[in-house]
Amino acid sequence: MIKIELILDRKSFSEKMKVLKINDDISHSRSSIKITEDALSFHVYIEALDTVAMRASLGAFTRSLILTERMFNEVK
Numbered sequence: 001m002i003k004i005e006l007i008l009d010r011k012s013f014s015e016k017m018k019v020l021k022i023n024d025d026i027s028h029s030r031s032s033i034k035i036t037e038d039a040l041s042f043h044v045y046i047e048a049l050d051t052v053a054m055r056a057s058l059g060a061f062t063r064s065l066i067l068t069e070r071m072f073n074e075v076k
C-alpha cells in the first residue's frame with residue numbers, strides 16, 4: 001500500500017477545497033482519496049495499492065483542482 005498526504009494552505013485553497021470536498025471519501029478498487037481540514041490547512045490523503053493507481057489518483061485530484069481554479073477565475 002502506498003500512502004501520500006498533501007497539505008494545502010487553508011487561506012489559499014479554501015474555496016476550491018469546499019468544491020472538492022463534495023466528492024470527498026472517494027474509493028475505487030485500487031485507490032482512495034480522503035480530505036480533512038483543520039484551522040490552518042486541508043489534508044488530502046491518497047492511498048493506492050500500486051504506483052499506477054497512485055499516479056492515476058494524483059492526476060485525477062490535480063485535474064479537479066485545476067478545473068476548480070479555472071472555474072473560479074473564468075465564471076464571475
